[in-house]
Amino acid sequence: MSVTQAAEKEIRSVTKTKRVLHILLKIIVAVVIAILLFVAIVYTVNKISSHSEQKRMEQYGQHVSVDGKQMNVSIQGQGEETVVILPGFGTAAPALDFKPLIAELSPNYKVVVIEPFGYGLSDQTEKERSTANIVSEIHEALQSLHINRYILMGHSISGLYSLSYVNHYPNEVRAFIGLDSSVPSLSEQKIDSTVTKPIKWFRNLGFARLQLKLSADPYKGLPYDEQTQEQLDILIRKNMYNTTQLNEAESMYSNFKAAEQLTFPPNLPVLFFVQANHPVTDQWIPEHEKQIEESLHGEMVLLDAGHYLYRSHSKEIAEKFRGFMRGIQ
Structure with a gap:
């Protein structure tokens, strides 16, 4: 060439x-x-x-002043005894989400649903989401409403907060009812700002809405009317991945660690409703059993249900709850 x-x-x-x-x-x-x-x-x-x-978006419940901000609280029923319900992590609109259970309890009890900061129609807060702060805020809300004696009912992570609550205010809480409540020995994974910062971008750019659009409807086939489902959808989009809830996620690991040495007072009646087949751990039932082994009035009911068992088994929960309370009169 x-x-x-x-x-x-x-x-x-x-x-x-x-x-x-x-x-x-x-x-x-x-x-x-x-x-x-x-x-x-x-x-x-x-x-x-x-x-x-x-x-x-429709307003419901009432606002009470807590730590200079507005916390939303829903009160239904005229019973002599009061049941205070606390939500699991990320529940967008607790007062609407617990509606099936409220309907079953309100004929016999005054039912108070607390929407912590960052949930439902409550304000957000920049204050650290430590168990101590959350417990103090819930108590301040109840004091504002002049509610001084009540049964505490908590779902999921609120079981952890309630464990601290009943030890801080033993003369106010008449009994604790756990709805597949968290236990300190089964800790959540540690989450820090390297995880939550990208989630904030994800939310702010609108991708949380797209994620929900592609996800299954968690309320499909459950006893929620069309108007309630519409409002739940709106509030899910409003509150999903908000700053307050992401701060709570960052505090979760330390909150679990802080609760490891806490136990329910032996004389406090405790009733657990627990999913019979946990999808992740085989220690879910044994660890709940440990929590009530020293209780004078401790009982656990297994339900063939998912984590949000109060949505699908509200009637069964209410019936068993009423029987349990009659037994400790």
């Missing part, structure tokens, strides 16, 4: 390489533009939808 032919071949090779690189660059630019356009659409749809939902 002559020098001229070799040079021509090299030129063609370089030209071909440039052409390929040019095409690849165009593809990369097109992909970047498509991604940015997709993000812009998701962001815009979320902003418009949030504005529309804000107008359709």
Whole structure:
């Protein structure tokens, strides 16, 4: 091959390489533009939808002043005894979410549902989501309502907060009822800002709404009327991954650790409703049994249900609860 032919071949090779690189660059630019356009659409749809939902959001319950902010509380029923219900982590609208159970309890009890800061229609807060602060805020809300003697009922993580609560205010709590409540020995994984910061971006850009759109409806087939489901959907989108709840997630590991040495007072009646088949651990039932082994009035009821067992088994829970309370009169 002559020098001229070799040079021509090299030129063609370089030209071909440039052409390929040019095409690849165009593809990369097109992909970047498509991604940015997709993000812009998701962001815009979320902003418009949030504005529309804000107008359709209905008020319920009443506000009480706690630590200079407004906490929402729902009170139903006229019974002589009071049941105070506390939600699990991330429950978007506790007063609506507990509606099936409230309907079963309210004919016999005054039912008070607390919506902690960052939940339901309550304000958010920048205050640390330690167990001590959460317990203090709940107690302040009840004091504002002049509720001084009550049965405490907590779902999931509220079981952990309630463990501290009943030790701080033993003369106020008549009994504790756990709804698949958390136990200190089965701790959540540690979460810090390296996890929550990307989630904040995810929420602020509108992808939380897209995630919900692609997820299964948690209330499908359950006893919630159409209006309640619509409001639940609105409040799920409003509160999902909000700053207060993400702060609570960051505090969760230390809250579990702080509760490891706590026990229920032996003379406090304790009734647990526990899912019979936990999807992750085989220690769920044994660890709940340990919590009541020293209790003078301790009982556990196993239900063939998921973690949100009060949604699907409200009638059964209410019946067993009433029987349990009659037994400790």
